[in-house]
Amino acid sequence: MVIYPAICHFEDDGYWCEFPDLKGCFSQGDTEAEIVENAKEALDCYLESYLEKDEPLPKASKITDIKTSGKDFATYIECDISNTGKSVRKNVTLPEWLCRRAEKASVNFSQTLQESLLKKLGISAITTN
Incomplete structure (x- = not known):
């Protein structure tokens, strides 16, 4: 799991959000619930582009600093x-x-390998400072 803070702005009867640590990552929505869901989708796409380019993920800010x-x-x-x-x-x-x-313990081999590789590569979790 990776976690980043987002700032959601209310404007013109709707919301838009930005990620202070992720330049150019934005989303919009009509309600608070929708903006949070759309922000997750934007974050997924943004981080996928970083991972595909083999670039390190930006460090996340503390939400208390926002x-x-x-x-x-x-x-x-x-x-x-x-x-x-x-x-x-x-x-x-x-x-x-x-x-x-x-197998007897019903281990999911794919999930276990993914978790181990993420940990080995130092990207098993992105947490705030």
């Missing part, structure tokens, strides 16, 4: 980057005994 006024508000938006982008199939080799135990 100032708002009027009907504007700051909120965290999260994205599950393990589901971002297209998937590829990989064959792996492991000891038979380990495979049996994992």
